[in-house]
Amino acid sequence: MPTIQRSFFFLLLTLVGCANPDLHTRGLVTQNAMVVSAHPLASQVGADIMRRGGNAIDAAVAVQFALAVVYPDAGNLGGGGFLVLRQQDGTVAALDYREKAPAAAHRDLYLNARGEVIENLSLKGHLAAGVPGTVDGMVQAHQKYGRLPWRELVQPAIALAAKGFPLTQKEAKKLNGQRKNFLAYNTRRPDFILKDRWREGDTLRLPDLARTLERIRDQGRDGFYAGATARLLVEEMKRGKGIITQQDLTDYHAVWRTPLVANVGEYQITAMPPPSSGGIALIQLLTLSQDYPLREWGWNTVKTAHFMVEAERRVYADRSKHFGDTDFFDMPVYGLLDTSYIKSRLRGFSLQKATPSEQVSPGTPPLAEPMHTTHYSIVDPQGNAVSVTTTLNSSFGNKVFVAGAGFLLNNEMDDFSVKPGVPNSYGLVGEEANAIEPGKRMLSSMTPTILEKDGQLFLVIGAMGGSTIITTVFQIIQNVTVHGHTIQGAVNAGRFHHQWKPNWILSEWGALGFGTGLGLWFKGHKIAPKTGGIGRAAGILVLPDGTLEGGADPRGDDAAAGF
Structure with a gap:
C-alpha cells in the first residue's frame, strides 16, 4: 500500500474507532405510559392525551399532527407512513397510509427523450410528489x-402552529440550510x-398551517381531501406543473x-407487510442471526460485524428484485419468509x-403456498402499543x-425505480417490481x-x-x-450499514472501533465514514417489573415523555 494511502487508511480507522457511548445507560422510566418521538413537544402532546384518558391510537394521531408542526422536515400532512x-x-x-402515484404518472415520468434519468426531477419540485396519505390514515x-x-x-397541533413554538438548535440549522431550496422550488414565496x-429559541409561527389543521379538526378527511x-x-x-388532481385526492384511501x-428464537415479531420492505427484510436478518453465536462473539467485534454485513448484503440484494406493491406485483412473500x-x-x-x-445476486424464493422519515413509539396505560413511521x-x-x-x-416518487437498475437518492437499486x-x-x-x-409486550421500535x-x-x-x-x-450505540450496492460499509464515527475496523479491512471490506449519524430511532422497552424504559435518539432532538 502506498505511504499516502496507508496514512489515510489509518487516520480513517482512528476516526472510526472513537469511543462509543455508555451502552447500559437508562432512558426515562415510567410506570404507566410512554411516548418517544423526534421532538419533545410532540412527545409531551402524546403523553398529555393519554393522561386525559386517550389510548395509544389517540396519542398516535395527536403526535402525528404535532410533528407536522414542530418537525416539518419529516412530520407531515403531505406525506404518508405505516402504523x-x-x-x-x-x-x-x-x-398502510403510504403515498400513491398520481393517475397521470407513468414509468418514464422522469426520463428524457433518450431514456436517461433527469437529475432531481423525482426529488425536488411539484412532479416529485405522490398523493398524500397521512390525514386519511389518521x-x-x-x-x-x-x-x-x-x-x-x-x-394541540393547532395551538402549536397558531401561537408558535421555539426552534431547537438543530431545527434552526436545518431551516437555514434549506432556504435556497425553498426559494427555488416554490411558486409563491x-x-x-x-x-x-x-x-435557537426563535419562535416559528405557522398561521396557514393552523388554518389547514382547523379544517381537518372540523371536517375530518374532507378537511384535507x-x-x-x-x-x-x-x-x-397547476402552478408548478405537478400532476396530482382533485380526482387523485378523492380516490386516495389508506388500507388495513x-x-x-x-x-424468531424466543421472540414474536409483528411487522409491516409490503409495500414496506422493512418487515420482511428485518425478519430475514433476525432469522439469519439465529444460527450464529453473536452473544459469544460480542458486540461489534470483527466476527459479529462481518456476519451482520454479509447478511445485510444478501437481504438487500433480494430487496432489489422481489419487493414492491403487492396490489400491483405478485410478490413472493411466502418464499421470502421461508x-x-x-x-x-x-x-x-x-x-x-x-x-x-458483484458475486451476490437476488435469490429465487419458492413460490407462495395457497393462503428525512420519522418514527414514534407509544405504549398506553392499558398496554396497547403503537409503532409508527411517517415521512416526506x-x-x-x-x-x-x-x-x-x-x-x-x-418527494416519495423517488422511492419508485425511476429507471430499473438505476439507484435512487439513497443508492437503492430496484427492478420491475417497483x-x-x-x-x-x-x-x-x-x-x-x-x-x-412469552406472550407479553416486550419492545416497540422503529x-x-x-x-x-x-x-x-x-x-x-x-x-x-x-x-x-x-x-x-441500544439506541445510543454506534451503527453501521450495508445495502449490497454500493459495495461498502457505511459507518458512524466510533461505531466499529479501531480493532474491528482493521479486522474488517483485512477481510476485504471497504468502510466509508458517515458524519451526522445513521438513522434515528425511537424505542420503548418493557422492563421485567412492568415499567417502561424509553430510548430517545441523541442524534436529534428526540425525547421520551410519560407518566
Missing part, C-alpha cells in the same frame, strides 16, 4: 380504534419559513393490511473474507409548500416493529433514515436481545 398496532389482548393490526386509525373525540386530538438566519385545502393543493400543482407475524430459503442465502458465506457484492422521504420532502395551506409535500404505475404505492424501507416475549432504517432497527433489536443493552444504550 403497526398491538392491543393489550395480543391482537395486531397494520395500517382518520381511519381513529375511526377504528380511537377513544377521545377527534377534535381533541388535532387541537413562503415568507413564513424564510428568514436571513434562524437561531376536499374543500379549501384540496383546492389549494390542486392550484399549487394483515401484519407480518413471525417467531426459513429454509432465508438460511440458504448464506451459502458461500465465509467467516474469513468479504463477499464482493427526503428532508423537507420536495421543498414545496402548498401556498395558503402551509404544509410541505413529499416500477412507476398509476395508483401504485412506492416501495419503502420503513420498519415499524413490535416484539413480544427508525427514520431512508435505506438505513432496516439495519438500524435490526442492530437495536440485536443490541437489546443478544447483547443485553438497555433500550437507551
Whole structure:
C-alpha cells in the first residue's frame, strides 16, 4: 500500500474507532405510559392525551399532527407512513397510509427523450410528489380504534402552529440550510419559513398551517381531501406543473393490511407487510442471526460485524428484485419468509473474507403456498402499543409548500425505480417490481416493529433514515436481545450499514472501533465514514417489573415523555 494511502487508511480507522457511548445507560422510566418521538413537544402532546384518558391510537394521531408542526422536515400532512398496532389482548393490526402515484404518472415520468434519468426531477419540485396519505390514515386509525373525540386530538397541533413554538438548535440549522431550496422550488414565496438566519429559541409561527389543521379538526378527511385545502393543493400543482388532481385526492384511501407475524428464537415479531420492505427484510436478518453465536462473539467485534454485513448484503440484494406493491406485483412473500430459503442465502458465506457484492445476486424464493422519515413509539396505560413511521422521504420532502395551506409535500416518487437498475437518492437499486404505475404505492424501507416475549409486550421500535432504517432497527433489536443493552444504550450505540450496492460499509464515527475496523479491512471490506449519524430511532422497552424504559435518539432532538 502506498505511504499516502496507508496514512489515510489509518487516520480513517482512528476516526472510526472513537469511543462509543455508555451502552447500559437508562432512558426515562415510567410506570404507566410512554411516548418517544423526534421532538419533545410532540412527545409531551402524546403523553398529555393519554393522561386525559386517550389510548395509544389517540396519542398516535395527536403526535402525528404535532410533528407536522414542530418537525416539518419529516412530520407531515403531505406525506404518508405505516402504523403497526398491538392491543393489550395480543391482537395486531397494520395500517398502510403510504403515498400513491398520481393517475397521470407513468414509468418514464422522469426520463428524457433518450431514456436517461433527469437529475432531481423525482426529488425536488411539484412532479416529485405522490398523493398524500397521512390525514386519511389518521382518520381511519381513529375511526377504528380511537377513544377521545377527534377534535381533541388535532387541537394541540393547532395551538402549536397558531401561537408558535421555539426552534431547537438543530431545527434552526436545518431551516437555514434549506432556504435556497425553498426559494427555488416554490411558486409563491413562503415568507413564513424564510428568514436571513434562524437561531435557537426563535419562535416559528405557522398561521396557514393552523388554518389547514382547523379544517381537518372540523371536517375530518374532507378537511384535507376536499374543500379549501384540496383546492389549494390542486392550484399549487397547476402552478408548478405537478400532476396530482382533485380526482387523485378523492380516490386516495389508506388500507388495513394483515401484519407480518413471525417467531424468531424466543421472540414474536409483528411487522409491516409490503409495500414496506422493512418487515420482511428485518425478519430475514433476525432469522439469519439465529444460527450464529453473536452473544459469544460480542458486540461489534470483527466476527459479529462481518456476519451482520454479509447478511445485510444478501437481504438487500433480494430487496432489489422481489419487493414492491403487492396490489400491483405478485410478490413472493411466502418464499421470502421461508426459513429454509432465508438460511440458504448464506451459502458461500465465509467467516474469513468479504463477499464482493458483484458475486451476490437476488435469490429465487419458492413460490407462495395457497393462503428525512420519522418514527414514534407509544405504549398506553392499558398496554396497547403503537409503532409508527411517517415521512416526506427526503428532508423537507420536495421543498414545496402548498401556498395558503402551509404544509410541505413529499418527494416519495423517488422511492419508485425511476429507471430499473438505476439507484435512487439513497443508492437503492430496484427492478420491475417497483416500477412507476398509476395508483401504485412506492416501495419503502420503513420498519415499524413490535416484539413480544412469552406472550407479553416486550419492545416497540422503529427508525427514520431512508435505506438505513432496516439495519438500524435490526442492530437495536440485536443490541437489546443478544447483547443485553438497555433500550437507551441500544439506541445510543454506534451503527453501521450495508445495502449490497454500493459495495461498502457505511459507518458512524466510533461505531466499529479501531480493532474491528482493521479486522474488517483485512477481510476485504471497504468502510466509508458517515458524519451526522445513521438513522434515528425511537424505542420503548418493557422492563421485567412492568415499567417502561424509553430510548430517545441523541442524534436529534428526540425525547421520551410519560407518566
